[in-house]
Amino acid sequence: MTVITAVLIAGLLSPATRDSLLAETHGNREVWEDAFLTFSGEELLCVEYLFKSIPRLDRLEMTGEALLDHVRGALSTRNRYYQEGTLPDSLFLSCILFFRVDQEPVTGYRHELGRYWNRELTPRTSDVLQTASRVAETVHTMLEPAEQGYLGGIEPPLVVLSSSAATPAESTVLFCASLKSLGIAARQITGWFHGEDGGRRRWVEVWVPEGRWEPLALPWEPVPDGFRGLALAVSETTGEAVTRHYAETGQIRIHSGDEPPEEEWMGTVSIPVRSGYIPLDWAWFTPGTEDSLELGPGSYLICTGRRNADGSVTMLTETVILEPGGDRAYRPGY
Amino acid sequence: MTLLLFLLSVLSPEFCLEHLLQKSPGADRHEPNLSMILENVELALHTRETMPWGPLIPDSVFLRHVLPARVSQEPLTPWRPVFMEHVLPLVEGVSSIEEAVLAVSAWSDSITEYRPTQLRDQSPLVTWSSGIGRCEELTVFFMDALRSVGIPCRQAYTPWWLTVDSNHAWPEVWTPDGWMCLEKVSTEDRAPQENWFTERARSSGLILAITPDSVGEALSYSAGISFLPVTSSYAKTGLLVIECDSSEVWVNVANYGAPRRLLKMDAGLRRVELGEGVYLLTWGWPVRSAVVEVLPGAATVFVPGETGEIPEEMRLNIRRREE
Numbered sequence: 001m002t003v004i005t006a007v008l009i010a011g012l013l014s015p016a017t018r019d020s021l022l023a024e025t026h027g028n029r030e031v032w033e034d035a036f037l038t039f040s041g042e043e044l045l046c047v048e049y050l051f052k053s054i055p056r057l058d059r060l061e062m063t064g065e066a067l068l069d070h071v072r073g074a075l076s077t078r079n080r081y082y083q084e085g086t087l088p089d090s091l092f093l094s095c096i097l098f099f100r101v102d103q104e105p106v107t108g109y110r111h112e113l114g115r116y117w118n119r120e121l122t123p124r125t126s127d128v129l130q131t132a133s134r135v136a137e138t139v140h141t142m143l144e145p146a147e148q149g150y151l152g153g154i155e156p157p158l159v160v161l162s163s164s165a166a167t168p169a170e171s172t173v174l175f176c177a178s179l180k181s182l183g184i185a186a187r188q189i190t191g192w193f194h195g196e197d198g199g200r201r202r203w204v205e206v207w208v209p210e211g212r213w214e215p216l217a218l219p220w221e222p223v224p225d226g227f228r229g230l231a232l233a234v235s236e237t238t239g240e241a242v243t244r245h246y247a248e249t250g251q252i253r254i255h256s257g258d259e260p261p262e263e264e265w266m267g268t269v270s271i272p273v274r275s276g277y278i279p280l281d282w283a284w285f286t287p288g289t290e291d292s293l294e295l296g297p298g299s300y301l302i303c304t305g306r307r308n309a310d311g312s313v314t315m316l317t318e319t320v321i322l323e324p325g326g327d328r329a330y331r332p333g334y
Numbered sequence: 335m336t337l338l339l340f341l342l343s344v345l346s347p348e349f350c351l352e353h354l355l356q357k358s359p360g361a362d363r364h365e366p367n368l369s370m371i372l373e374n375v376e377l378a379l380h381t382r383e384t385m386p387w388g389p390l391i392p393d394s395v396f397l398r399h400v401l402p403a404r405v406s407q408e409p410l411t412p413w414r415p416v417f418m419e420h421v422l423p424l425v426e427g428v429s430s431i432e433e434a435v436l437a438v439s440a441w442s443d444s445i446t447e448y449r450p451t452q453l454r455d456q457s458p459l460v461t462w463s464s465g466i467g468r469c470e471e472l473t474v475f476f477m478d479a480l481r482s483v484g485i486p487c488r489q490a491y492t493p494w495w496l497t498v499d500s501n502h503a504w505p506e507v508w509t510p511d512g513w514m515c516l517e518k519v520s521t522e523d524r525a526p527q528e529n530w531f532t533e534r535a536r537s538s539g540l541i542l543a544i545t546p547d548s549v550g551e552a553l554s555y556s557a558g559i560s561f562l563p564v565t566s567s568y569a570k571t572g573l574l575v576i577e578c579d580s581s582e583v584w585v586n587v588a589n590y591g592a593p594r595r596l597l598k599m600d601a602g603l604r605r606v607e608l609g610e611g612v613y614l615l616t617w618g619w620p621v622r623s624a625v626v627e628v629l630p631g632a633a634t635v636f637v638p639g640e641t642g643e644i645p646e647e648m649r650l651n652i653r654r655r656e657e
Contacts, residue, residue: 026463026464026465027460027462027463027464027465028463028464055452056452057451057452057456057460060456060460060463060464061456061457061460103453103454105409105454105457146359147556148557149359149556149557149558149559150406150407150544150557150559150561151358151359151402151404151405151406151407151546151557151558152358152359152361152362152404152407152408152409153407153408153409153454153455155359155361156409159361159364159366159367160361162361162364162365163360163361163363163364164360164364165360166360166361170361196619265591266499266590267591268590268591268592270592270593272620272621273621274619274621275581275582275583275616275617275618275619275621276586276593276595276616276617276621277586277592277593277616277621279590279592279593279594281590284590284591301644303591303592304591305592307498308649310497310652311497311498311537311651311652312497312649312650312652312653313588313589313649313650314647314648314649315588315591315593315647315648315649315650316646316647317644317645317646317647317648318646319644
């Protein structure tokens with residue numbers, strides 16, 4: 001068994017952090033306290049990693065069975081597609097052991113999904129990209145497209161698997177969860193695209209043993225050819241901006257100005273799409289301070305807004321065209 | 335009359351199940367969700383038969399506002415039997431919906447408190463066990479408590495407030511006299527009260543109520559859900575009329591430092607009642623824009639044209655009082 005080393009040892013859960021997080025886990029702390037007593041060795045390190053890394057609601061929703069499924073399932077598949085040293089510990093933890101794909105509820109899924117794909121994927125291949133492509137094709141074939149309604153959020157992977165239809169987000173959840181269950185490191189990327197048909201799109205990256213992320217376009221959620229018009233791309237797993245992997249980015253440098261305003265201003269960047277603007281909520285800034293935004297080439301609406309005492313909003317706007325590799329300065333004109 | 339209404343109700347479990355599934359995500363037709371939906375239907379019908387106010391509730395109100403297994407985007411959980419066990423004793427001996435609502439409200443307030451949580455909606459059972467939730471999660475919790483004893487209720491929300499940077503969701507309760515918003519009245523004497531909510535609601539731009547059915551007066555209908563405009567129950571409103579054949583127009587307000595979409599007006603929606611305020615309209619490609627003001631009791635007619643640069647400076651949302 002591969003020993004999880006540097007990352008886990010460096011990130012051991014301190015007693016103070018553990019107690020503090022347990023206090024926030026009111027209503028479900030027994031599940032975690034039992035796990036700390038029951039698991040040992042590498043499994044305990046994985047439990048501790050999850051406990052301190054996952055969002056509060058995930059800690060509240062976790063069950064003993066789901067935790068066992070994720071920890072044992074992830075460790076048992078760790079070397080299936082990656083030879084020694086080709087999958088860094090940090091990626092094993094964040095992109096295989098960490099179970100979440102999007103906004104689905106916490107459930108165990110690895111044992112069931114692993115069994116399912118071991119039956120479906122014959123003959124088997126050890127090639128990461130070939131396997132991922134076959135899983136994507138199968139998911140696309142088995143699920144009819146469904147509209148995202150108001151009621152109900154994103155269903156968990158096994159519910160999607162048992163359904164005949166799925167929203168694009170649910171197909172991606174099943175796809176990514178399947179890859180994790182097989183032992184392939186995967187992460188969902190969310191991108192925002194300029195243009196008449198622009199807006200938010202998702203795709204998936206898989207880690208290949210050659211040591212890089214490879215994008216996989218999803219047949220149920222096409223992206224523009226060559227990621228044309230990409231303004232911003234973010235890995236929702238890690239919060240890392242990955243725009244530069246897909247576009248020749250430039251930067252918009254925010255200048256504080258000579259006299260920072262006394263009022264509280266808020267700065268946002270939006271992209272134009274048909275009929276309006278979509279704010280990039282990952283790319284806000286605080287006027288009055290020096291800041292820099294790395295974005296794909298295209299047209300941006302920069303707004304600085306101030307909430308007045310009577311509740312109205314004073315908003316200043318400026319349209320900025322960012323060239324590939326460009327460097328634009330923006331000075332809010334308070 | 336009560337007896338007659340009760341006898342006229344012919345809702346069968348099979349009818350209720352099919353009605354509910356038509357308004358629910360497709361996954362609810364499959365296990366494990368289907369078992370929870372079936373139990374939900376049986377218990378909702380049982381409550382209707384056994385609670386004193388059951389016979390007062392019209393079939394359409396029961397189907398839309400008591401039967402549903404979900405309120406919003408929370409995950410499906412078997413909340414109804416758990417809530418029934420705890421909430422039914424609270425309303426034992428109570429004969430009116432209004433009194434029952436107050437009892438459930440006091441109980442709900444005693445075990446939950448508002449605290450910002452996360453983007454994803456937590457289930458009512460998690461809100462219960464953790465004791466905290468944001469506005470939508472507390473709304474889900476309270477509505478499920480009411481529905482567990484057969485009291486009809488619906489979620490109302492504003493996509494964005496006009497006077498503060500935020501949005502909000504809250505419950506409205508059905509009574510034989512109409513829909514009641516508890517946040518506008520004192521739970522002790524049911525008199526109108528002034529609080530943070532009433533102040534914001536009075537200056538709101540758009541308030542919608544969720545109805546799981548196709549309803550004629552809805553602003554929009556999607557995947558089995560109607561979005562009913564109820565702004566005029568909370569704020570002084572005027573009419574915004576878009577005069578054109580084809581353009582899709584977005585009505586935006588300023589929130590968190592950016593123009594944010596309040597409503598999309600397409601060929602199927604050319605007139606809408608909005609709260610008194612100043613709005614940014616955007617349309618077309620390349621994007622064009624205009625600032626319009628909606629005045630109470632008046633109609634603002636707007637014709638989207640071929641020009642309209644976004645202003646370099648604008649004051650949005652509400653009109654400054656000194657002007």
